[in-house]
Amino acid sequence: MNTKVPIAWSLACAFVAAAFAQSGPSRPVIYEGARLIIGDTTAPIEAGAFVVENGRITAVGRRAEIAVPAGASHVDLTGKTVMPAMINVHVHIGYEGYTTWRAENHTPANVLDHLQREAFYGVGAVQSVGTSPTDQALQIQSDQRAGKFPPAARFFFMPGMAPPNGGPDAVLRVATTALHVVNEVTTAEEARSAVRRMAEQHIRQVKMWVDDRRGTYPKMTPDVYNAIIDEAHKHRMIVNAHATTLPDQKAVVRAGADVLVHMVQSDKIDDELMAVLREHRPYWATVIGLGDRSGACDDDRFFAESLPASVVSMIRQSVESKPLAPYCGPQTPNRERREEILAYNFPRMISSGARIVLGTDTGIQPGHTFGTGDHHEIARWVQLGLAPADAIIAATSRPAQLLGIDDMGTIAAGKSADFVVLDANPLDDIHNTRKIASVYLHGRLLDRAALLAKWQKTNTE
Numbered sequence: 001m002n003t004k005v006p007i008a009w010s011l012a013c014a015f016v017a018a019a020f021a022q023s024g025p026s027r028p029v030i031y032e033g034a035r036l037i038i039g040d041t042t043a044p045i046e047a048g049a050f051v052v053e054n055g056r057i058t059a060v061g062r063r064a065e066i067a068v069p070a071g072a073s074h075v076d077l078t079g080k081t082v083m084p085a086m087i088n089v090h091v092h093i094g095y096e097g098y099t100t101w102r103a104e105n106h107t108p109a110n111v112l113d114h115l116q117r118e119a120f121y122g123v124g125a126v127q128s129v130g131t132s133p134t135d136q137a138l139q140i141q142s143d144q145r146a147g148k149f150p151p152a153a154r155f156f157f158m159p160g161m162a163p164p165n166g167g168p169d170a171v172l173r174v175a176t177t178a179l180h181v182v183n184e185v186t187t188a189e190e191a192r193s194a195v196r197r198m199a200e201q202h203i204r205q206v207k208m209w210v211d212d213r214r215g216t217y218p219k220m221t222p223d224v225y226n227a228i229i230d231e232a233h234k235h236r237m238i239v240n241a242h243a244t245t246l247p248d249q250k251a252v253v254r255a256g257a258d259v260l261v262h263m264v265q266s267d268k269i270d271d272e273l274m275a276v277l278r279e280h281r282p283y284w285a286t287v288i289g290l291g292d293r294s295g296a297c298d299d300d301r302f303f304a305e306s307l308p309a310s311v312v313s314m315i316r317q318s319v320e321s322k323p324l325a326p327y328c329g330p331q332t333p334n335r336e337r338r339e340e341i342l343a344y345n346f347p348r349m350i351s352s353g354a355r356i357v358l359g360t361d362t363g364i365q366p367g368h369t370f371g372t373g374d375h376h377e378i379a380r381w382v383q384l385g386l387a388p389a390d391a392i393i394a395a396t397s398r399p400a401q402l403l404g405i406d407d408m409g410t411i412a413a414g415k416s417a418d419f420v421v422l423d424a425n426p427l428d429d430i431h432n433t434r435k436i437a438s439v440y441l442h443g444r445l446l447d448r449a450a451l452l453a454k455w456q457k458t459n460t461e
């Protein structure tokens with residue numbers, strides 16, 4: 001699948017010098033005194049310590065029990081809480097330019113900017129789902145792995161499959177069509193050969209849209225999605241299914257889809273879906289926040305600080321309720337109904353064994369932004385009944401497992417030192433994930449002030 005995007009590699013080259021300056025062996029560092037939230041079912045460690053050498057965690061435990069390596073420098077984190085950097089399995093990277101979503105926006109520089117936004121807010125890896133041009137995305141991934149980018153969230157992506165004219169929402173459709181991004185398939189054989197091409201490129205995941213966008217195109221047939229799932233599984237690939245209705249969710253999970261995206265929004269789920277979930281235990285990327293009132297509606301620095309003032313004021317003026325657009329007006333009956341269904345469905349999805357993972361769908365709506373969307377989503381889970389400790393697992397170790405990222409997701413020896421230092425404990429109040437003191441990626445302190453300065457002087461005109 002070739003794209004016609006000119007790739008601005010001079011940009012990547014400019015980063016090479018910075019990357020070299022950051023490499024090479026470094027002194028060990030011991031981070032001492034913080035509460036450590038491990039990211040899996042292990043109990044937190046109060047007054048903990050951990051050692052980082054060459055970007056990796058080499059020891060974790062109670063402060064008194066950790067041997068200080070010779071020549072180590074000390075970082076005192078007394079009173080702070082440390083958690084693993086989060087991992088978001090569902091975003092749309094590259095098209096957003098604050099208020100436009102265009103093919104022209106999709107440059108390596110803009111992809112990097114979105115990855116930096118996620119990193120700024122404590123997210124260490126993101127996966128762009130179904131909308132990234134494959135050749136360009138593979139190039140960005142390999143350049144990032146080679147250290148050619150400045151520090152940012154690790155970039156993952158998966159191709160998408162849909163019937164002709166199917167695929168993403170209208171917001172992205174024109175751009176993805178211009179770049180020929182979506183694999184349009186009509187028959188089982190076309191579906192299989194598209195999946196085989198992906199497997200040859202060592203792509204691990206694929207998305208399929210099982211939806212007709214309110215009757216605007218014919219839905220993918222069971223014949224086609226069964227072929228996608230079968231062929232993908234033959235190649236040990238993971239299948240993500242966009243399915244938003246109750247019958248479609250039952251059908252795709254029964255057919256063997258590994259990840260459900262979205263929740264059923266128009267109906268209360270029933271015993272039949274719950275039985276199917278119990279049997280198959282799919283991962284589940286909830287994507288709730290996309291339909292919520294934007295955090296930027298209110299006078300909350302957390303949401304506004306990384307956005308130009310003009311965008312914040314545009315969001316705050318949105319008082320007409322429209323799909324996929326910010327809305328800062330009063331509660332509507334539709335939104336009340338949505339809340340009622342969420343409150344009913346969410347705990348039932350969890351108790352039936354859907355394995356919740358962080359996914360936000362950011363990148364298609366100015367009020368639902370890279371990085372802040374992650375914090376919004378996990379707070380929604382807690383509001384809907386999930387324990388904060390489980391919310392953190394679903395934002396760290398479980399998505400690491402889903403994406404096959406062996407060296408992220410927990411604060412443990414052998415892992416990459418990708419962590420967030422918080423001023424307050426999110427186990428007491430999940431909103432405390434927003435009280436970010438600092439972010440470390442691969443053992444390096446992220447220069448959050450420099451990133452903020454860059455964004456605040458962005459001109460959106």
Ligand SMILES: [Zn+2]
Pocket residue numbers: 090091092129361
């Ligand atoms: Zn999406």
